Amino acid sequence: MPEPILQIENVSKIYGARRTLFGRTAEVQALNNVSISVQKGESFGLVGESGSGKTTLTRSILHLETPTAGRILFEGQDLALLSSAELRRLRARVQIVFQDPYASLNPRMSVRDIVTEPMLVHNDILNLSRVQRTDRAAELLSLVGLGPQHLSRFPHEFSGGQRQRICIARALASGPELLLLDEPTSALDVSVQAQVLNLLCDLQDRLGLTYFFISHDLAVVRYLCDRVALIYRGELVEEGETDEIFDAPKSDYAKMLIGAMPEVKVRGNAA
Amino acid sequence: MSEIAQTSEAEIPRPADDRLRRALFRFRQSKLSMLGAAVVAIVLFFTAFGTVLAPYPEHIAGAVDTANRFQPPSLTHPFGTNELGQDVLSLVMAGATVSVLAGFGVVLIGTLIGTLVGAVAGFVGGWTDEGLMRLTDLTLTIPSLILAMAIAAALGPGFTNMVIAISLSWWPGYARLVRGEVLAAREEVYVTAARAIGANPSRILFRHILPNVVSPIIVKMSLDMGFAILTVAGLGFIGIGVRPPTPEWGTLLSLSRSYMPDYWWTAMAPGMAMFFAVFGFNLLGDGLRDILDPKARR
Numbered sequence: 001m002p003e004p005i006l007q008i009e010n011v012s013k014i015y016g017a018r019r020t021l022f023g024r025t026a027e028v029q030a031l032n033n034v035s036i037s038v039q040k041g042e043s044f045g046l047v048g049e050s051g052s053g054k055t056t057l058t059r060s061i062l063h064l065e066t067p068t069a070g071r072i073l074f075e076g077q078d079l080a081l082l083s084s085a086e087l088r089r090l091r092a093r094v095q096i097v098f099q100d101p102y103a104s105l106n107p108r109m110s111v112r113d114i115v116t117e118p119m120l121v122h123n124d125i126l127n128l129s130r131v132q133r134t135d136r137a138a139e140l141l142s143l144v145g146l147g148p149q150h151l152s153r154f155p156h157e158f159s160g161g162q163r164q165r166i167c168i169a170r171a172l173a174s175g176p177e178l179l180l181l182d183e184p185t186s187a188l189d190v191s192v193q194a195q196v197l198n199l200l201c202d203l204q205d206r207l208g209l210t211y212f213f214i215s216h217d218l219a220v221v222r223y224l225c226d227r228v229a230l231i232y233r234g235e236l237v238e239e240g241e242t243d244e245i246f247d248a249p250k251s252d253y254a255k256m257l258i259g260a261m262p263e264v265k266v267r268g269n270a271a
Numbered sequence: 272m273s274e275i276a277q278t279s280e281a282e283i284p285r286p287a288d289d290r291l292r293r294a295l296f297r298f299r300q301s302k303l304s305m306l307g308a309a310v311v312a313i314v315l316f317f318t319a320f321g322t323v324l325a326p327y328p329e330h331i332a333g334a335v336d337t338a339n340r341f342q343p344p345s346l347t348h349p350f351g352t353n354e355l356g357q358d359v360l361s362l363v364m365a366g367a368t369v370s371v372l373a374g375f376g377v378v379l380i381g382t383l384i385g386t387l388v389g390a391v392a393g394f395v396g397g398w399t400d401e402g403l404m405r406l407t408d409l410t411l412t413i414p415s416l417i418l419a420m421a422i423a424a425a426l427g428p429g430f431t432n433m434v435i436a437i438s439l440s441w442w443p444g445y446a447r448l449v450r451g452e453v454l455a456a457r458e459e460v461y462v463t464a465a466r467a468i469g470a471n472p473s474r475i476l477f478r479h480i481l482p483n484v485v486s487p488i489i490v491k492m493s494l495d496m497g498f499a500i501l502t503v504a505g506l507g508f509i510g511i512g513v514r515p516p517t518p519e520w521g522t523l524l525s526l527s528r529s530y531m532p533d534y535w536w537t538a539m540a541p542g543m544a545m546f547f548a549v550f551g552f553n554l555l556g557d558g559l560r561d562i563l564d565p566k567a568r569r
Contacts, residue, residue: 062466064466064467087469088469091467091469092469095467096464096467098463103460104460104464106461106465106479106482108482109478109479118468118469122469170464174468
């Protein structure tokens, strides 16, 4: 049994009621007692509909949000107990690719600046000179299927799929072990989705990454993930091996979701 | 897989300066914007070289020629002469330097203070935001010309003091604008991405947020230039700006008002100069707004 790289223990998040001019707004329970354990080297899928708490969970893992209750451990270390310097060092090892490649790249920065920024921020660990950083950026770009000729260009010159590749290159720049993928393909059209997914598979093989893959696209999850968890209204509904869940869902919610999948599957000649 | 990637990636061979070129094209489409740019170019030309090109440089320094006082416009004196026999054209050309530079200084200092206050307020939020914005509101409640008069009176007249005085009542508009833009930019995904990378707050503010709020600031600066020149002239007119003999449009206008109906040309030239400068900067500002900040269009 491989060791867990990420443990989420009984995490709850309540967005507090706010006092406004006309009284108080209601509390929102975004996460309720969620526990997940992600093993090193696996692809873990988190499936849930809009508003089910997926994004809150990713923000909590990145420590951009503090859970109301529960702990999040990265390699056994509680994120909430880390000093700011330790937290910064940890940010090099946990990275994220966002859903919308059009919004997640700063339009005023060149691709070189975007991809080298994590190296610059974590230069105390990486210790690269300016030239080495540029070389590494070029290397990362070719790793994600772009080239060094793209270094001096700006995000608006790229298509959605290419931008997502730049996002992946940026996420890989600091040498992370865990990559959070927050619906990385849902803003792309279908043919480009397949390319990006294949790229992600390929990168996992080459770099030994652990993926925490968030999606509402069941087909994609089934294709990419070893294990899956289903989340509904902030609560964990079901968790298990991907095949088990897709072949024999236990909870009603899982049955409903899988029943609603468009049928292109397992009639033998489908692929 | 790689072949598929190749074909899709070759599909958009756009040049790097695409956005700039398109903006320039749109700017050229608008005749009014081009007119504004031309007028501003002329005004800036006289700002830089007015003193050197003036036909009677000795009059700028304060020399008088009382034998030729109140000459009507003629070939030797295209805008006539004033009560001291000085060539009005020379004074107006030299006055451009003071008026436009003062206007520029006001807008620049106002932008610096306003951007700093607004960016910190919007970025830090909470009580800092509350405190800074109430200070801004407070400054806005004081009529700007009165405040500038008070400051100029306290510091004494002169070019630098006048610029400082007007700037101190000029920044609240920028603070409000920048705060709003920073609040919006702070929630962008690329800012979240930078925070996830571990970038520190100053890096996020200066590398990720401020570069993306520059356009509306530039637009407001160019729109404000005209009003700043007017305010400078206004202070000159009521006598607490630049002191004669240094020529300045507002001061020139103020001196000539006692000779008004009979010797109209002494007021006409500085007045028209002001009119053209303000008109040009406003047209240019409108044009820049249309290309840099299309959302704000009328």
